[in-house]
Amino acid sequence: MSTAHDTETTQPVLEIEGLAHRLGARELFTDLSLTLRVGESVAVTGPSGSGKSTLLSCVLGLIKPTAGSMKVTGTDIVGLRPARLAALRARALGMVFQFGELLPELSPLDNVVLAALLARTDRCGVRDRAQKLLDDLGVPQAATSEELSGGERQRTAVARALINEPALLLADEPTGALDTETRDRTAELLFDLPRRYGCGLLVVTHDPGVAARADRTLRLEAGALTAIPFEKSA
Ligand code: ADP
Ligand code: MG
Numbered sequence: 001m002s003t004a005h006d007t008e009t010t011q012p013v014l015e016i017e018g019l020a021h022r023l024g025a026r027e028l029f030t031d032l033s034l035t036l037r038v039g040e041s042v043a044v045t046g047p048s049g050s051g052k053s054t055l056l057s058c059v060l061g062l063i064k065p066t067a068g069s070m071k072v073t074g075t076d077i078v079g080l081r082p083a084r085l086a087a088l089r090a091r092a093l094g095m096v097f098q099f100g101e102l103l104p105e106l107s108p109l110d111n112v113v114l115a116a117l118l119a120r121t122d123r124c125g126v127r128d129r130a131q132k133l134l135d136d137l138g139v140p141q142a143a144t145s146e147e148l149s150g151g152e153r154q155r156t157a158v159a160r161a162l163i164n165e166p167a168l169l170l171a172d173e174p175t176g177a178l179d180t181e182t183r184d185r186t187a188e189l190l191f192d193l194p195r196r197y198g199c200g201l202l203v204v205t206h207d208p209g210v211a212a213r214a215d216r217t218l219r220l221e222a223g224a225l226t227a228i229p230f231e232k233s234a
Contacts (some may be wrong), residue, residue: 004108166199169201
């Protein structure tokens with residue numbers, strides 16, 4: 001299996017080494033390692049309860065693992081002070097959730113603008129940049145995001161995750177709430193993002209049809225990640 005991005009020359013945006021995490025008596029991760037580079041997409045699959053969402057929470061710095069290191073754009077986030085962690089998260093990471101998790105009373109534009117205002121001091125041209133992203137991602141104008149379809153809401157959530165130009169985009173079951181056709185179109189859009197926006201993409205999903213679109217697919221099993229050797233389908 002080879003990708004255009006597996007050379008040592010491409011910059012890593014995420015380097016996880018020796019990650020271990022214990023939940024009570026259960027070892028959720030034992031010795032988990034993962035390197036993800038700019039322009040690359042990785043899908044992590046595994047059954048419900050295997051720890052996929054917990055892995056993303058660790059990368060976001062919301063959960064402190066028992067052991068190991070996790071470098072986001074070169075900075076180890078394990079043990080980072082809260083203020084520096086929050087700044088790194090705002091600058092380097094974007095996150096897409098299963099249900100979009102937008103503010104329903106706000107327009108799609110205001111949902112995206114708000115994410116920029118919360119993260120940046122530079123407010124210049126924010127509305128124009130947000131509108132351009134929504135146009136690029138095919139989100140129609142709407143007074144409230146409640147008026148959007150499920151797929152349009154997920155595209156808005158993608159725009160919100162991209163507005164601060166993250167080096168690494170994370171997505172937790174991003175197509176889990178969509179019908180089959182919308183799922184396919186959303187997955188196609190997601191896995192095109194590393195090429196279009198120059199970020200890395202880490203998607204966790206229990207859906208093999210979605211995972212197969214990534215450059216690399218890994219399975220979370222027995223606390224570690226193992227490669228699944230099948231070819232990228234699209
Ligand atoms: P997945 O996303 O793969 O379905 P999760 O990461 O959500 O799995 O959960 C992994 C395991 O950790 C599950 O057994 C779940 O019950 C447990 N778990 C998740 N969050 C917590 C928590 N806050 N406290 C205790 N156990 C938790
Ligand atoms: Mg989950």
